Every structure is written in structure tokens, then in C-alpha cells.
Amino acid sequence: MDCSPAFVETLAGLLPPGTLRAPEPRDLEEPRGRWTGQAGAVALPRSTDEVAAIVRACAAARVGIVPLGGGTGLVGGQVMPEGPLPLVVSLERMVACRGVWPEENVLVVEAGMVLAEVQAQSERVGRLFPLSLASEGSARIGGCLSTNAGGTGVLRYGNARDLCLGIEAVLPDGSVLHGLKRLRKDNTGYDLRHLLIGAEGTLGILTAASLKMVAPPSGVAVAMLVVESPAVALDLLALAQGRFAGLVSAFELIAGQGLRFLTETMPEVRQPFAVAPDWSVLVELGLPAGLDPEGAMASLLDEAMEAGLVSDGVVAASGAQAQALWQVRESIPLANRKIGAVSSHDVSLPLSEVAGFIAEADRELAAFGDLRVNCFGHLGDGNLHYNAFPAVGRGREEYDGKAVQRLVHDLVHARGGSVSAEHGVGRLKVGDLTRYGDPARLAAMRAIKTALDPLGIMNPGAVLG
Amino acid sequence: MDCSPAFVETLAGLLPPGTLRAPEPRDLEEPRGRWTGQAGAVALPRSTDEVAAIVRACAAARVGIVPLGGGTGLVGGQVMPEGPLPLVVSLERMVACRGVWPEENVLVVEAGMVLAEVQAQSERVGRLFPLSLASEGSARIGGCLSTNAGGTGVLRYGNARDLCLGIEAVLPDGSVLHGLKRLRKDNTGYDLRHLLIGAEGTLGILTAASLKMVAPPSGVAVAMLVVESPAVALDLLALAQGRFAGLVSAFELIAGQGLRFLTETMPEVRQPFAVAPDWSVLVELGLPAGLDPEGAMASLLDEAMEAGLVSDGVVAASGAQAQALWQVRESIPLANRKIGAVSSHDVSLPLSEVAGFIAEADRELAAFGDLRVNCFGHLGDGNLHYNAFPAVGRGREEYDGKAVQRLVHDLVHARGGSVSAEHGVGRLKVGDLTRYGDPARLAAMRAIKTALDPLGIMNPGAVLG
Numbered sequence: 061m062d063c064s065p066a067f068v069e070t071l072a073g074l075l076p077p078g079t080l081r082a083p084e085p086r087d088l089e090e091p092r093g094r095w096t097g098q099a100g101a102v103a104l105p106r107s108t109d110e111v112a113a114i115v116r117a118c119a120a121a122r123v124g125i126v127p128l129g130g131g132t133g134l135v136g137g138q139v140m141p142e143g144p145l146p147l148v149v150s151l152e153r154m155v156a157c158r159g160v161w162p163e164e165n166v167l168v169v170e171a172g173m174v175l176a177e178v179q180a181q182s183e184r185v186g187r188l189f190p191l192s193l194a195s196e197g198s199a200r201i202g203g204c205l206s207t208n209a210g211g212t213g214v215l216r217y218g219n220a221r222d223l224c225l226g227i228e229a230v231l232p233d234g235s236v237l238h239g240l241k242r243l244r245k246d247n248t249g250y251d252l253r254h255l256l257i258g259a260e261g262t263l264g265i266l267t268a269a270s271l272k273m274v275a276p277p278s279g280v281a282v283a284m285l286v287v288e289s290p291a292v293a294l295d296l297l298a299l300a301q302g303r304f305a306g307l308v309s310a311f312e313l314i315a316g317q318g319l320r321f322l323t324e325t326m327p328e329v330r331q332p333f334a335v336a337p338d339w340s341v342l343v344e345l346g347l348p349a350g351l352d353p354e355g356a357m358a359s360l361l362d363e364a365m366e367a368g369l370v371s372d373g374v375v376a377a378s379g380a381q382a383q384a385l386w387q388v389r390e391s392i393p394l395a396n397r398k399i400g401a402v403s404s405h406d407v408s409l410p411l412s413e414v415a416g417f418i419a420e421a422d423r424e425l426a427a428f429g430d431l432r433v434n435c436f437g438h439l440g441d442g443n444l445h446y447n448a449f450p451a452v453g454r455g456r457e458e459y460d461g462k463a464v465q466r467l468v469h470d471l472v473h474a475r476g477g478s479v480s481a482e483h484g485v486g487r488l489k490v491g492d493l494t495r496y497g498d499p500a501r502l503a504a505m506r507a508i509k510t511a512l513d514p515l516g517i518m519n520p521g522a523v524l525g
Numbered sequence: 526m527d528c529s530p531a532f533v534e535t536l537a538g539l540l541p542p543g544t545l546r547a548p549e550p551r552d553l554e555e556p557r558g559r560w561t562g563q564a565g566a567v568a569l570p571r572s573t574d575e576v577a578a579i580v581r582a583c584a585a586a587r588v589g590i591v592p593l594g595g596g597t598g599l600v601g602g603q604v605m606p607e608g609p610l611p612l613v614v615s616l617e618r619m620v621a622c623r624g625v626w627p628e629e630n631v632l633v634v635e636a637g638m639v640l641a642e643v644q645a646q647s648e649r650v651g652r653l654f655p656l657s658l659a660s661e662g663s664a665r666i667g668g669c670l671s672t673n674a675g676g677t678g679v680l681r682y683g684n685a686r687d688l689c690l691g692i693e694a695v696l697p698d699g700s701v702l703h704g705l706k707r708l709r710k711d712n713t714g715y716d717l718r719h720l721l722i723g724a725e726g727t728l729g730i731l732t733a734a735s736l737k738m739v740a741p742p743s744g745v746a747v748a749m750l751v752v753e754s755p756a757v758a759l760d761l762l763a764l765a766q767g768r769f770a771g772l773v774s775a776f777e778l779i780a781g782q783g784l785r786f787l788t789e790t791m792p793e794v795r796q797p798f799a800v801a802p803d804w805s806v807l808v809e810l811g812l813p814a815g816l817d818p819e820g821a822m823a824s825l826l827d828e829a830m831e832a833g834l835v836s837d838g839v840v841a842a843s844g845a846q847a848q849a850l851w852q853v854r855e856s857i858p859l860a861n862r863k864i865g866a867v868s869s870h871d872v873s874l875p876l877s878e879v880a881g882f883i884a885e886a887d888r889e890l891a892a893f894g895d896l897r898v899n900c901f902g903h904l905g906d907g908n909l910h911y912n913a914f915p916a917v918g919r920g921r922e923e924y925d926g927k928a929v930q931r932l933v934h935d936l937v938h939a940r941g942g943s944v945s946a947e948h949g950v951g952r953l954k955v956g957d958l959t960r961y962g963d964p965a966r967l968a969a970m971r972a973i974k975t976a977l978d979p980l981g982i983m984n985p986g987a988v989l990g
Contacts (some may be wrong), residue, residue: 348768348813499699
């Protein structure tokens with residue numbers, strides 16, 4: 061049913077004044093502008109109890125709910141462009157820190173806290189919250205968990221789900237799941253935490269989470285190293301992990317095309333190499349006391365050069381230099397946006413399939429003419445953003461972006477990869493899920509959705525369509 | 526319905542000869558002898574297809590299934606002592622390695638492979654599979670995953686679930702979930718892997734798993750250090766993690782009572798201290814190239830002594846000495862069994878509640894007379910085996926074990942802990958789950974069980990009762 065003026069009036073009677081308002085453009089947008097959402101109203105609850113009251117009322121009236129965090133998701137999970145008017149439930153007022161236990165390496169925060177603030181809260185007590193991604197200044201932790209966000213720290217610290225010890229959530233019937241445990245081990249029944257994490261708001265609304273912090277490394281070393289190919293980059297990764305087991309914090313692949321896009325669109329970003337190498341990697345090590353970071357990185361570089369894996373490299377000699385190298389990596393998505401992609405992909409592959417996939421995709425894409433490919437990403441996780449751009453002087457509309465995407469996704473699937481590595485399914489990849497998903501898995505997902513949300517009110521249309 | 530002779534005959538017609546046999550005592554036992562199981566027959570499938578055929582036949586006839594791995598579980602998940610006769614499905618013939626990818630740090634094995642063999646397969650390619658527990662010589666990986674096993678490596682490497690990238694499983698309707706992905710990132714829908722892991726065979730039968738290996742540390746240092754109290758032990762842990770972020774591989778608490786039990790029952794085990802200290806910890810560091818392990822541990826010991834956290838300690842100077850220290854830790858459960866517990870507990874607590882819990886439980890248990898408490902375990906994970914034993918010269922039957930357990934569990938629950946940290950619920954803790962479980966969580970668990978196993982044939986009576 062629509063979130064009608066009559067329903068909004070009923071709902072208003074159940075909530076403190078000022079909890080509801082009319083939708084504003086920012087509530088209905090998503091970053092790439094693919095869709096514009098719609099809503100009968102926006103609810104801004106201040107507490108879990110208010111969220112529960114809202115969900116109960118929506119369940120009674122069969123009104124759909126779109127949960128909203130920072131709105132930074134790239135697959136349309138946060139906007140519902142069609143169907144009966146939903147209620148948007150924004151978590152932006154639920155930003156409290158419920159507690160910090162540095163001696164446990166745990167903090168408990170509400171779902172609306174911005175990721176950068178979670179990081180800052182951890183830093184304040186001498187700890188690190190290692191989830192790190194481009195949109196951390198506006199993404200909210202509830203959304204990061206609902207989409208199981210990835211980013212640059214996954215290689216060492218895992219995905220968002222791996223950093224969560226427990227959740228509090230409002231389930232589709234309005235009941236509250238109290239699961240804010242601060243435990244490293246708890247084997248009492250089914251793991252509903254992991255079920256709701258990554259469910260993109262289709263099984264309930266996360267209201268708070270118990271998060272893992274870690275002790276920060278004593279020293280950090282950063283380098284950008286030139287390699288001949290993605291295959292050689294992976295040999296370098298194996299070498300680094302052999303020497304520094306568990307201490308490689310980041311291993312990011314950078315293509316020459318990405319550096320040339322940077323030169324073209326953001327010349328103010330200082331690049332480490334006079335001529336953009338075809339392939340390079342940004343490596344970060346986080347090291348214990350007793351090891352000189354720069355020396356450790358230099359010893360890795362020596363060994364890698366001796367083994368013929370690296371032909372050139374820049375080791376940061378200061379924090380500022382390290383930051384400058386990271387700025388190159390982090391500016392690449394911005395440069396991409398300025399160029400304007402024909403088709404962007406967030407894929408992952410078994411590590412031993414990465415090099416073969418890139419070669420094959422490059423070959424196959426030649427059929428589409430003069431596309432420029434910028435293939436970069438979290439190589440250590442097998443996660444590539446293999447993105448295709450128009451030739452200089454041509455427009456993206458001159459290419460068949462959907463066919464490019466289909467081709468890339470088919471190749472990924474054939475090699476046992478995933479067509480959504482870190483962004484989720486949302487509304488963008490519902491068709492991919494059906495096309496590539498295991499039938500038994502899809503059937504079980506549908507059975508679970510029906511069991512927990514029989515009325516289908518939680519983020520209708522997302523994930524399962 | 527019973528797994529009757531008629532049903533067994535029907536089933537035999539669907540399977541290769543020799544797949545079914547009559548139950549033997551070893552199929553119906555569990556290590557502590559609390560229960561004896563029953564079964565109409567035992568099936569020994571050789572392939573996932575055979576498992577699927579068995580499950581389909583059981584679903585059609587509504588015959589219950591008890592999946593059996595190594596049978597080492599301590600909560601009775603592997604034996605069904607009452608109700609209609611089930612079919613036991615043993616995975617002991619499904620022991621193949623489906624593939625090893627050292628460059629990916631991945632191996633894919635069938636569910637019946639014994640944990641020690643998984644470790645050996647990894648070692649053969651220069652990698653480490655870091656799940657490690659007392660029963661690793663007979664526990665099978667399918668059971669380890671179904672119970673989300675813990676052990677001594679959790680502090681650094683996580684629980685069993687954290688070491689699994691994907692699963693293959695037969696669902697209660699006989700369909701096969703094909704999910705043996707070798708990916709670090711895959712955000713395409715609900716995480717059924719984590720739902721089946723820890724479900725103790727009540728939502729399906731795991732038939733194979735894709736497992737994470739890691740590069741082994743370049744050097745390992747082991748020490749046993751004397752501390753004044755569990756609270757001081759935790760300060761020592763924080764110090765160690767500050768110096769060696771992410772590299773503390775084990776942090777095990779040992780009580781004087783445990784060492785005295787060892788002296789009493791296993792005098793052949795060489796102990797490091799002439800007089801058993803009230804509290805000590807076994808610390809293991811796994812270190813990168815460039816750091817001398819013994820020197821690194823000595824520097825930690827120096828700093829800890831200077832800070833007043835450690836009064837005495839033994840640093841292993843060789844692999845043999847390290848092994849001898851581990852032997853002390855690993856012999857404690859054996860000594861416990863020889864003494865015979867009044868009540869054993871597998872609990873976890875938020876780290877900052879550990880010391881308070883131990884003090885409170887010691888006080889409260891005084892009401893039961895002259896019990897001897899041996900409190901030991903994986904302190905770094907907040908996981909204690911807080912076990913109570915009869916006084917010298919008295920029998921365990923002279924105490925009210927159930928009342929002791931209730932008291933301990935109540936205290937744990939009141940401090941936000943878990944009454945099953947690493948062993949699971951099985952049949953032993955069904956009542957605890959109801960008593961301490963969050964109502965919304967229990968309702969969601971039941972809804973999921975009904976959705977995936979509407980006939981209730983998968984491990985009837987386990988977990989949800």
C-alpha cells in the first residue's frame with residue numbers, strides 16, 4: 061500500500077513531533093544518478109523503540125520501508141523508484157556511541173554514525189577501526205554493514221561483516237533483535253548477525269552494532285612498485301605475505317590508464333612516475349614494534365627486484381609521502397567519474413583467475429571498438445573495478461554499455477567469480493542475481509525472506525526483486 | 526517416522542551396494558558418555574549426489590537424519606537418544622581434497638576430511654590452516670564448521686566460520702547448494718554460508734568447504750608467564766597486542782589448580798615451575814621475517830616485568846621447549862577428565878567482565894562446599910572453561926552439578942556472556958538457549974528452521990529442541 065497522507069497522519073500520532081517530514085531531494089538520490097527514488101514521507105527516528113513503532117505501523121498498513129543510511133551505495137539499494145510509495149526511514153539521528161571498551165577492543169555505536177566518526181572514536185582511545193572506503197565521510201555504519209562494505213583494508217582485516225561482533229535490529233514484524241554482544245565467541249544458535257549483514261535492509265533495519273577495533277600497527281610503510289603485469293603483481297603479493305604474514309595491509313592494483321586519466325582530469329595530483337607504468341601496485345605494510353618500517357619495505361623491494369618481480373618503485377620516506385601515494389590511488393575513482401564510464405564493474409575472482417580474466421576481457425572488449433579500459437582495485441582480495449570508458453572524442457552513449465557489462469559479467473561468472481564483490485545487489489543487479497545465482501541458494505534466500513518478512517515490506521524490490 | 530527396515534530396504538535400492546549398514550556402537554557414542562544415540566541404519570555416502578538422494582528419500586518418508594562427522598562434539602549434537610529412529614548419515618567416506626590453490630591460499634575439501642589432514646594438506650604446500658583444537662586428530666572439517674569450532678588459534682585467525690570462504694551443502698529438501706567460491710569478497714545476496722555454519726546440521730548437511738589458508742609466520746616464540754591474576758593477565762595481553770598488533774597467536778590462561786591436577790594425574794608431563802603459580806599464561810607470538818622470535822618475546826617479558834605485570838616466566842629457547850610448554854596446556858583437559866568434573870562450562874565473557882566473573886563465581890560456588898575450581902582457557906577470546914571438581918576424597922555425585930551449572934550460567938548471562946562459546950548448543954544446551962536467548966532471535970531462528978526444513982527432518986531435537 062502507498063505511504064499515503066492518511067497513513068502519515070496515523071504514524072505521526074504514534075511518534076514524537078518532528079519525527080516525520082516530507083521527502084527532500086537528498087533522500088531520493090543515489091550517487092551515480094541512475095534512479096530517483098520516491099516516498100510518501102521520511103521518518104527520522106531517534107531511538108530503536110521509535111524504529112520499532114514505525115515498523116509495526118508499516119506492517120499493520122502494509123506500507124513498504126526503504127531504510128536510509130548515508131545514501132552512498134552504488135547499486136540503488138537506498139532508492140525505490142517505482143511501486144507503491146514507501147516510507148523512507150533515515151537513521152541520521154541515531155548517531156550515539158553507546159559505549160567504548162578499549163581494553164576489549166570493542167565499541168558499540170548506533171547505525172546512523174558516519175564511518176569516519178567510528179574511525180575517530182576508535183582513534184581517540186588509541187585503537188583502529190580498519191574499515192576504510194572512499195565514501196567514509198558520509199557513509200553510515202548501518203549502511204556499511206547492511207551492504208557488507210569492503211574497501212582498502214579487507215586484505216588484512218576483512219569485510220565489514222568481519223568487524224562486527226553483534227547487532228541490534230528491528231525485524232519486519234517490529235520486534236527488536238537484541239544482539240549487541242561484545243564476545244569473540246558465541247555458539248548459541250543460528251548466526252542472525254551474518255544473515256542481516258549484507259541483506260541490504262530486506263530482512264530488517266540495523267539500529268546499532270557492536271564493532272571490533274584493533275591495536276594499530278607500530279609502524280606503517282607505503283610504496284608504489286612497478287610490475288610487468290597483474291600476474292607478476294600477484295607473485296609480489298605472495299612474496300610479501302611470505303615475509304610479512306598477516307601484515308600486508310593493502311595491495312592495490314593501478315593501471316596506466318588510470319594514471320593517464322588522472323593526468324588528464326586532475327593534473328594537480330602529484331604522480332610518482334614521470335611516465336605512467338602500465339601496471340603498478342600500492343603496497344602498505346603495518347608492522348610491529350622492533351621492525352623499522354622503511355627498512356622492512358626496502359628489504360621487500362630489494363628481494364622483489366632481485367627476483368625480477370619489480371622494475372622500479374618509490375618507497376615513502378615520510379607520512380606525507382605515504383599520503384601522497386595514497387592520494388594517487390584514491391583519486392582514480394574521481395578521475396573515472398570525470399571521464400564518464402560506458403560501464404563500471406565491481407567484480408571479484410579467485411586470485412589465480414585474475415590475470416587470465418583481464419587478458420580475456422581485454423581481448424573480447426576489442427569487439428566493441430576503441431574502448432579505454434581502466435582496471436584497478438583491491439588486487440589482494442581478487443576484487444577488480446574493471447571499467448570501460450569511451451575513446452577520446454567519443455561519448456559514452458555511442459557504445460552499448462549493457463552489452464559490455466553482460467560480457468564482463470559472463471566472463472567473471474565463467475571463472476568462478478562474483479559480479480558484485482563489495483557493492484551489493486541493490487536494485488542494479490537483481491537480474492544478475494537471477495542469471496548467475498545458484499538455484500538452491502536463490503530458493504533458500506526466497507524462503508528466508510518470506511519467513512522473516514511475509515508481508516514483503518522491507519526494502520521492496522531490492523536484492524530479490 | 527522411524528527409519529524402519531522397510532525404509533532401509535527402499536533406500537538401499539536407491540544407492541550403490543554397501544552404502545548402508547547397521548549402526549555400530551561408535552556411531553551412537555559421544556565423548557563424555559552422557560547419552561547413547563539410536564538409529565535405524567547408518568548411511569555412508571561417497572558423493573554429494575548420494576547425500577542428496579538420501580535426503581530426498583528421508584524427506585519423502587519423513588525420516589529424521591543425524592549427520593555425523595568425527596563424533597567429537599561435546600554437546601550431543603551427533604547423537605539422538607530418543608524419538609523416532611533416525612538415519613545416521615556419516616561423512617567418513619567423503620574425504621577427498623577437491624583442489625589446492627597455494628597462490629590463492631585456498632583449499633577445497635570434502636566434509637569428511639579429518640582436521641589434522643586439512644592441516645597436513647596445507648603444510649604440504651607451505652601454508653597453515655590455523656584451526657587447531659584438542660580433537661583435531663579425529664574431528665572432521667564438516668563437523669568443525671557445523672559447530673563453528675574454536676580452539677587455540679581464534680585470537681589471531683578467528684573461529685571456524687572465519688576460515689571458510691564457501692560451502693557445498695545438501696538442504697533439507699535434497700537440493701544441493703553450490704557455494705564453493707574461492708572469493709574473499711562476494712556480496713551477491715544473503716550469506717547462507719554463515720547461516721549453515723554453526724547450525725549443527727539442523728538446516729542441511731555440509732558436504733564440502735572452500736577453506737582459507739594463511740602464510741605461516743616466519744618465526745614463532747612461546748613463553749609461559751606468571752601473573753598475579755586474570756585481570757593482570759589481560760593487561761599483559763593489551764601490552765602484547767600494542768607491541769605486536771595482530772601477531773599474538775595464542776593467549777591461554779592456566780590456573781594453579783590445573784597444574785596441580787596435572788601433577789596428581791599425569792606426573793610424566795614436565796612442568797615449567799617448581800611450585801605451581803596461582804595464575805599463568807601461555808603466550809605465543811607468530812612473527813615476520815626480520816624479527817628474532819626469542820628476542821621479541823624477551824623484550825615483551827622485560828617490558829612486562831618492568832611494568833609489574835609478570836613476576837616470573839619461561840621463554841622457550843627451542844621448538845622442543847615450545848612444544849613442552851604447549852603440552853602442559855593441552856594436557857589440562859585430559860587431567861580434568863581423570864579427576865572427573867562436577868560440572869564443566871564453556872563460557873565466554875566480554876574481556877572486561879572476565880576478572881569480575883571469576884571472582885564472583887568463586888565466591889558463589891563456596892556455597893556448594895569444598896569444590897575445587899579449575900578455570901582455564903582461551904583468555905584472549907574471553908573464553909573460559911570454568912570447571913568445578915569434587916574435593917579430594919569426595920565423589921562428583923555428592924554435589925548438585927546441575928545447580929552449579931545453573932549458577933555459573935546465570936552469572937555469565939548477567940555479565941553479557943555466552944553459555945556456549947565454542948562447543949555449540951547440541952542437545953545439552955537446548956534449555957539454556959530458551960532460558961537466555963533473546964525472544965526475537967529465537968522466533969527468527971524458528972521461522973528460518975521452518976522455512977528451510979518444514980518437515981523437521983534435519984537433526985531433530987538439536988539446537989531448537
